[in-house]
Amino acid sequence: MDYYSKQITKLIEQFSRxxxxxxxxxxxxxxxxxxxxxxxxxxxxSVMVEARENVRYCSQCYTLTDQEVCPICSNAARDHKTIMVxxxxxxxxxxxKTGKYEGVYHVLHGAISPMLGIGxxxxxxxxxxxxxxxxxxxxxxxxNSSLEGETTAMYISKLIxxxxxxxxxxxxxxxxxxxxxxxxxxxxxxxxxxxxxx
Amino acid sequence: MDYYSKQITKLIEQFSRxxxxxxxxxxxxxxxxxxxxxxxxxxxxSVMVEARENVRYCSQCYTLTDQEVCPICSNAARDHKTIMVxxxxxxxxxxxKTGKYEGVYHVLHGAISPMLGIGxxxxxxxxxxxxxxxxxxxxxxxxNSSLEGETTAMYISKLIxxxxxxxxxxxxxxxxxxxxxxxxxxxxxxxxxxxxxx
Numbered sequence: 001m002d003y004y005s006k007q008i009t010k011l012i013e014q015f016s017r018x019x020x021x022x023x024x025x026x027x028x029x030x031x032x033x034x035x036x037x038x039x040x041x042x043x044x045x046s047v048m049v050e051a052r053e054n055v056r057y058c059s060q061c062y063t064l065t066d067q068e069v070c071p072i073c074s075n076a077a078r079d080h081k082t083i084m085v086x087x088x089x090x091x092x093x094x095x096x097k098t099g100k101y102e103g104v105y106h107v108l109h110g111a112i113s114p115m116l117g118i119g120x121x122x123x124x125x126x127x128x129x130x131x132x133x134x135x136x137x138x139x140x141x142x143x144n145s146s147l148e149g150e151t152t153a154m155y156i157s158k159l160i161x162x163x164x165x166x167x168x169x170x171x172x173x174x175x176x177x178x179x180x181x182x183x184x185x186x187x188x189x190x191x192x193x194x195x196x197x198x
Numbered sequence: 199m200d201y202y203s204k205q206i207t208k209l210i211e212q213f214s215r216x217x218x219x220x221x222x223x224x225x226x227x228x229x230x231x232x233x234x235x236x237x238x239x240x241x242x243x244s245v246m247v248e249a250r251e252n253v254r255y256c257s258q259c260y261t262l263t264d265q266e267v268c269p270i271c272s273n274a275a276r277d278h279k280t281i282m283v284x285x286x287x288x289x290x291x292x293x294x295k296t297g298k299y300e301g302v303y304h305v306l307h308g309a310i311s312p313m314l315g316i317g318x319x320x321x322x323x324x325x326x327x328x329x330x331x332x333x334x335x336x337x338x339x340x341x342n343s344s345l346e347g348e349t350t351a352m353y354i355s356k357l358i359x360x361x362x363x364x365x366x367x368x369x370x371x372x373x374x375x376x377x378x379x380x381x382x383x384x385x386x387x388x389x390x391x392x393x394x395x396x
Contacts, residue, residue, distance in 0.1 A: 007245070007252055030249070032217050034249060048242065048243050071203075
């Protein structure tokens, strides 16, 4: 890529390493950046560095936060006896957006996957078990409805059962507004198995 | 977005201001960044700031470069008497990728658009006319085949004609590999008008 100056080429290379950014988008981003006001570029750069420097795991639920204890765990109004287990911070955010869940979370940062060589020791499972030494009423397993998510759910459930703490799994089924015609068979069977009386 | 820490929220906001990056991509980018090694984040940030600080216009052709004179203009092996006029540096790069053009360029940084209030004074047209005081054989107008590009081409052509310098326009027509069935009527008519004997 001789036709761009070295610094533009370097910028395009850097951008194209980011997920979901192909060579064309990287080029567009680079040229956009070069036309942005200097102060805005500096701000973007420093927000990036600062976020990377300061964001760490919450010492209780292991979500990503810039404090020792995240805002959810430090909120006394939440039900600290109900723990929802999720795979990552984005899944936590998805449930927070509903605005209806009042318990706290535990973020695993992954799911068990024999295929990818990710075992129980590679996710924040030991940390979950430690939390259960405290006063906990229920653990809601909200890992994804994928093979890895289900495997992880089963594993956690078996681990917790002996402690006598209630373990539940979020329901699988037809998404609200979903048209049966377009739903895969596995989901349809799950929805049937999980039917409730009305 | 209370469910993320302040710094993650700020990062997502910054990313979603970039072109072609929606809220979901911004979120994915932010989390990717937080999991990147610190040194890589610092490098990305400094490449961004440096590129913005150092990239400027080539004093001859006005392409974006980090030198006083860009590598193409300072290459003695190129034909400096043939100038291809393009709208921006990406268009220059597109022609450079063909590897077949041996002349130099002139980057307008825009096209005349009465709709957007961009007049001849808003693009590097005065600078082009100054270059034509030198020894120039031909000006090839390679602005886009859009309304603005065509308007700009016509305008430049009229401006240059009196100087006696040859002015040409790149051909419009059916793209190579293009299926006539899917080509718009305007392009088909252009292709017909521009037919050449074989």
